[in-house]
Amino acid sequence: MARRISAASADTKRRLADAALDQFHLKGYVGTSVQDLVAAAGAPKGTFYNHFASKEDLAVQTVRRYSDTFRVGTLTDPAAGPAVERLRRHFEALVATGLSKAAQRGCMIANLAGEVPAHSPAVAAAVAEHLEKWTAALTSALDEAKQAGDLKTDLPSPDLAEFIVNAWQGGAVHAKATGSLKPVHSFERMVALLVR
Amino acid sequence: MARRISAASADTKRRLADAALDQFHLKGYVGTSVQDLVAAAGAPKGTFYNHFASKEDLAVQTVRRYSDTFRVGTLTDPAAGPAVERLRRHFEALVATGLSKAAQRGCMIANLAGEVPAHSPAVAAAVAEHLEKWTAALTSALDEAKQAGDLKTDLPSPDLAEFIVNAWQGGAVHAKATGSLKPVHSFERMVALLVR
Numbered sequence: 001m002a003r004r005i006s007a008a009s010a011d012t013k014r015r016l017a018d019a020a021l022d023q024f025h026l027k028g029y030v031g032t033s034v035q036d037l038v039a040a041a042g043a044p045k046g047t048f049y050n051h052f053a054s055k056e057d058l059a060v061q062t063v064r065r066y067s068d069t070f071r072v073g074t075l076t077d078p079a080a081g082p083a084v085e086r087l088r089r090h091f092e093a094l095v096a097t098g099l100s101k102a103a104q105r106g107c108m109i110a111n112l113a114g115e116v117p118a119h120s121p122a123v124a125a126a127v128a129e130h131l132e133k134w135t136a137a138l139t140s141a142l143d144e145a146k147q148a149g150d151l152k153t154d155l156p157s158p159d160l161a162e163f164i165v166n167a168w169q170g171g172a173v174h175a176k177a178t179g180s181l182k183p184v185h186s187f188e189r190m191v192a193l194l195v196r
Numbered sequence: 197m198a199r200r201i202s203a204a205s206a207d208t209k210r211r212l213a214d215a216a217l218d219q220f221h222l223k224g225y226v227g228t229s230v231q232d233l234v235a236a237a238g239a240p241k242g243t244f245y246n247h248f249a250s251k252e253d254l255a256v257q258t259v260r261r262y263s264d265t266f267r268v269g270t271l272t273d274p275a276a277g278p279a280v281e282r283l284r285r286h287f288e289a290l291v292a293t294g295l296s297k298a299a300q301r302g303c304m305i306a307n308l309a310g311e312v313p314a315h316s317p318a319v320a321a322a323v324a325e326h327l328e329k330w331t332a333a334l335t336s337a338l339d340e341a342k343q344a345g346d347l348k349t350d351l352p353s354p355d356l357a358e359f360i361v362n363a364w365q366g367g368a369v370h371a372k373a374t375g376s377l378k379p380v381h382s383f384e385r386m387v388a389l390l391v392r
Contacts, residue, residue: 027314030227111310113369114302118223128374155389162367162382167359169366170306174358177309178324186358193351 013051015041020062025101025108029059029116029123056120059112063126066108067133070094075137076144083144084151090141091191098172098184106176110169135165142195152196164191209247211237216258221297221304225255225312225319252316255308259322262304263329266290271333272340279340280347286337287387294368294380302372306365331361338391348392360387 019040023032034048034055052058074080075090098107105111109130117124138161145151153160167190171183215236219228230244230251248254270276271286294303301307305326313320334357341347349356363386367379 028224028226028311030224031311031315106310106313110306110366110369113373114307114310115224115227117302117372117375119227124373131370131373155386159382159386159389162370162379163359163363163386166366166370166379166383167363169369170362170364171358171366173306173309173365173369174327174362176313177320177327179313183358183362186355187362190351190355190359193355 009050012041012043012047016043016048016051016058017062017065020058021066024059024062025105025111028111030119056122059120059123060126063112063123063130067130070134072134072137075141082150083141083148087141087145087195094168095184095188098175098187099181102172102175102184103179103181104176107169107172110173113169114173131165135161138164153194155194160194205246208237208239208243212239212244212247212254213258213261216254217262220255220258221301221307224307226315252318255316255319256322259305259308259319259326263326266330268330268333271337278346279337279344283337283341283391290364291380291384294371294383295377298368298371298380299375299377300372303365303368306369309365310369327361331357334360349390351390356390
């Protein structure tokens with residue numbers, strides 16, 4: 001019996017975490033209540049705090065989980081092939097994600113970056129951590145591809161990486177505001193022109 | 197007496213509008229209540245709805261007012277000098293604004309673009325209108341400067357304009373999330389390299 005309760009409990013926790021990924025992305029941090037999450041997860045009322053210390057605690061975990069899906073680490077992993085190929089695959093994956101989600105949801109990181117600093121230093125710190133990690137990995141891969149002679153750009157890697165990360169974030173919220181994928185297509189073309 | 201009441205009323209409306217500009221920028225649309233606005237404006241309780249139909253109505257007006265401060269029209273105004281000079285002054289003004297506000301507040305347009313579409317189609321439309329207007333004016337000025345022979349870039353103007361607008365938006369939320377002006381400085385350097 002204890003095992004069955006525990007399995008049900010783990011399932012509830014997983015459904016709450018999935019609901020958080022969906023709801024925070026769509027509606028933001030302040031715009032998503034614990035009651036919204038419980039309802040979206042179809043979880044028994046009153047169970048939320050069995051699994052998470054607070055909405056803020058769940059939001060921090062959600063940002064880290066979302067960040068992990070970007071697989072930023074593969075940008076700097078030599079086992080994943082030459083840096084120029086890693087960069088190409090990274091941008092392809094990014095654009096594919098954008099095409100499937102940006103017009104309805106934007107990018108969860110960008111949405112929260114603009115919203116949470118006045119409401120939760122902990123969530124803002126998790127967002128900042130993702131942005132810094134991504135920018136650093138992109139800078140490193142750009143440097144590596146240049147050193148291998150595979151890129152002809154003379155744009156400085158740290159600024160180019162920062163500009164690309166920021167153009168992605170801005171393009172995603174732009175897509176969300178307009179409901180159009182035009183900014184994602186434009187991003188794809190510009191990255192092909194800048195990282196060559 | 198009627199005139200004195202009317203002057204007091206106009207003053208209350210102005211203070212509510214100023215509070216909206218400040219609070220929506222800092223805390224977002226959902227995170228700012230009518231009560232927050234009334235308190236920040238030091239306005240008599242219950243007067244809000246004498247001046248605005250709703251929080252949403254005030255937010256739409258606030259986005260339009262914020263948009264006007266960017267003076268996007270000067271980008272395409274021949275009386276404001278050669279296009280290359282208009283572009284230079286536009287980016288200087290943008291960077292100055294970013295240096296004064298982005299680390300605490302980001303860019304109000306970007307903040308709201310990522311937040312409001314799930315909460316207010318009207319506010320999202322006002323945000324989208326600003327982004328489209330800005331991108332179009334920047335595209336036009338870039339084309340004009342190229343035709344005058346003042347730019348050597350071969351990057352296509354519509355994509356370059358979109359990328360710059362988006363990098364600005366993303367840089368502003370990045371600055372807000374990290375509390376650092378690094379993305380603004382990076383934006384300044386990259387624009388100098390791309391628009392030349």
